Amino acid sequence: MFEFLFKYPAGVFSKGTFVLLGTWPRWALGLSIAAAVLAIGAILWKRRSRVASSVRGLRLAAIWGLQSALLAILLLLLWEPAISVTALRPQQNIIAVVVDDSRSMALNDVGRTREEMATHLLNSGLLRNLSSRFQVRLYRLDAGVQRIADTAQLKPDQTSTQIGKGLRQLADEAATLPIGAVVLMTDGADNSGGIDLDTVAELRRRRLPVNTVGIGREQLANDVELDGLDLPVKALTGSRLQAQVALRQNGFSGKHAKLLLTADGNILASRDVALNDAPEQVETLEFNAGKAGVKNVRARLEPLPGESNTLNNELTQALSVDDAKRRILYVEGEPRWDYKFLRRAAEDDPALQIVSMLRTTQNKIYRQGISNPNELADGFPSKPEELFNYQGLILGSVESAYFTTAQQQMIKDFVDRRGGGLLFLGGRWALADGGYNIPPFRELLPVTLPNRKNTFQRIFVAAELTDAGKKSLITRIEEDPEKSVQHWEVLPYLANYQDPGTPKPGAVVLARVDAGGTRLPLLVTENYGRGRTAVFATGGSWRWRMQQPVGDTSEETFWRQLLRYLVSATPSRVVASTPNARLEDDGRIQLRAEVRDTQYFPASDADVRANVIDPDGVAETVPLRPEPLAQGIYSAEWSAEKPGSYIAEITAKRGTQQLGSDVLTFRRENGVAENFHREQNRELLQKLAEETGGQYYKPSDVGRLPQQISYSEAGITAHETKDLWDMPAVFLAILLLKGTEWLLRRKWAVV
């Protein structure tokens, strides 16, 4: 229709430039139109008293407008309007026709396979029509592009599709070949994480339009797909973890399916999932990290009857479980029952070691959990290196004045720079009563302390969870979240409480107490610098142990989880990471390490190496280089060639001094990516066409492609000027304007 009305394809107008071929100057056109409009207006104004009363006012203005528009069009035609466009020269340019040859093209969702659909389109006229105007080169696309002689060489059995990589190859070829345009026939199921910006920029720089032909249905019938698996890459032994599984479905809304989480054959967690219509449904499964070692955690949704594709029902990610004990320094100012029960809870946790110093009398310190007789022999550490050997710090009922100014600053650095966890407990010498309303504690605390004393009260109070607490793993005292909430409702009263003030913006209140009708925060957490701080404003949780039956582990579980929260994310001097721990078909990986010295300042002069062990146990050493703009950050690009799990131990040393090491796990899987996202990714194809100056076509529209593709600035081109005066749309407009005026006059009874 567009071409009928406007004589040329839409591409001509979008790519061309509007020009006036008439020799008269442009300003004269504007002046003429203005003069004509004024003249018509003046005539109508002069005759207004003689026309019928029914066409006065706005009606007269409408007549003026219609006549002026008509006259403006006629004047414009006198100046010979035209469009100037760059077009490919016939038979001098190459059109690269690229056909996706990956396994997803074998899917039969359009009455035939997608590959057959593409072949049919090419052989039923598209290739012939293109060949009549251009030289045509046929390519297959999988992990790159390869030239083929004819469509018979297409076989949809390749395990990956990397559109970006293929287009990059064509852009490079365009440097030496007159490639005028690319025709890409694909379902858009790209496995490389999308098309990188560099490739798009290169295509734009070469002005090479990519015209995309979308093959396949945009929504698959009767399919459930796991869209993502998100869980920590590292954990402490026995940690309670959350795995978030994203899934989406079509055709199974309201149906139930079983979601399983397994590791090396053992079931970690399972849940019955009710599928819904949300674009992405996220389910959370909780599981125990178990013993130390590298585990392949697999999320799997059991296939539903009639499901079209069951190969996209599972995802795997490597998890490294660490058995190194996290050491927590606990400074307590007075013997009290919570000290005992906190220690007992941690003693039964293989991942935790509480090193405590307790002021039993005014001048005596009782040490427990020390590694050697010298540890804490002189009291609280006086050097950062000593304090930074711990991953967590607990300040109990001990006055702030017990610490020197230098030690107070060191505690701040412990959290801010070292990344440790700091827990403030309630007590008669804690928080506001302990004089913690001073810098740097004031900044460290997740609450703003009240500006008064006597905030500690030995009055029994009930603890209750907030909404955030109901979702938090710290406060999960039963395996089942609902049972955990119910258990909190019947927990014995705390023996005492302390008013910790008001939570700071950004702090999370997980639990509170009902102190005579006033709700006061009980457990508050917040991230601070590289570390985290928390307040547990009581010293009376021992009643949770003494007043509950033997075998009830809620009190121990609570403490262990709070202590694990405190230290599980505390970094070591070397922190290894990678942006993508799950590689699919593409083995390229960036190994990254953040390196700090003994005082946890960034170390920019370290020798950093990764010892990567592949799935066959073969080791390779990869040096990491410092990144120029980030202090203490080192990185290296590496390629994991084989499928399976990899372990990379990254070590850093400065001269002969070992700074530390960290272990990273990642996993490569081949041939899996093609089973996911198998519906046509129209959004990607439209965006690609739009960004490069091409167009997106449905299979039914490809007949227009050979002509529309001509207007490109790539390859060998020529400027064409196309007259616009004889467009049917112009004549139609004239007729419409005059016809409308006539009809209006008829209506107003002035004809």
Next chain:
Amino acid sequence: MLLRGVLVAMLPAFLLLSALWAAGPIPDWRQFPNDASMVGRRTSRKEQAPQKFREYPAWEYNNFPIPADAGVPGEWVFARFMYRAVPTWSGYRLINWTIDYPRSDRHLSAAVRRLTRIQARSVEEPVAAEDGDDIYNWPWLYAVEVGHWDLTDLEAAKLRDFLERGGFFMCDDFHGTVEWQTFEASMKKVFPNRPIVDLPNDEAIFHTVYDLDDRYQVPGEQFVYSHRTYEKDGYQARWRGIYDDKGRVMVAICHNMDLGDSWEHADNPEYPEQYSALGFRIGIDYLVYAMTH
């Protein structure tokens, strides 16, 4: 000298008569609840509430002054176990649990305040197994004269449950073989399969605040008259205990000594200071151990 001997010989009879006069009618223990089947169950917050401070008629003291700050709560409270005693020849069960009460309790509480950073309540808390879940509110529990106890099924079950939840029990002031056998008979009702062992010198319980490698027998007030540190055939002080599954002392047994008297008579000019000094140190070491292990 002769007169003094006669008076000492009459002392027990005098004490017994005065106690009977002070205590009024001896309770009939058969009327006390003795159903152990409900011990250890989950209870409501109301059932878990602690008893309010109260004083009971005692063997030795019935008008001991109550300190002005008796109502101020503390982190630690001297909890005294109100157990059932063995019947006498006439079938009565005496109130042995009140021996030294409340004077020794308050003296030790004052010493804990003076010598440590523990916030101690100035007055004791008598604790009975029959008082619902009250016992679990006092994680440190003391019993005197356990050579005369005769625990009911309920008391034994409650004491076992208290200890398994994390409580600490200290007993004292019983002497010689016969009283040991009486003590052991009831203790076996609490823990039939846990052995009672001698605590070695390097056990942490002797080193929390004071290093007590050199301990000696602490006699009762009878030393003032008899100048003997032992009673009956309890010639040698025995420091014994029962461990839990994690190797922590949960029952501390002070046999052939009278720490209760050493606390009670700390302000008695006739009672030697060295015994009170050691008595307090032992009490504090045990208490701090209970609060740290």
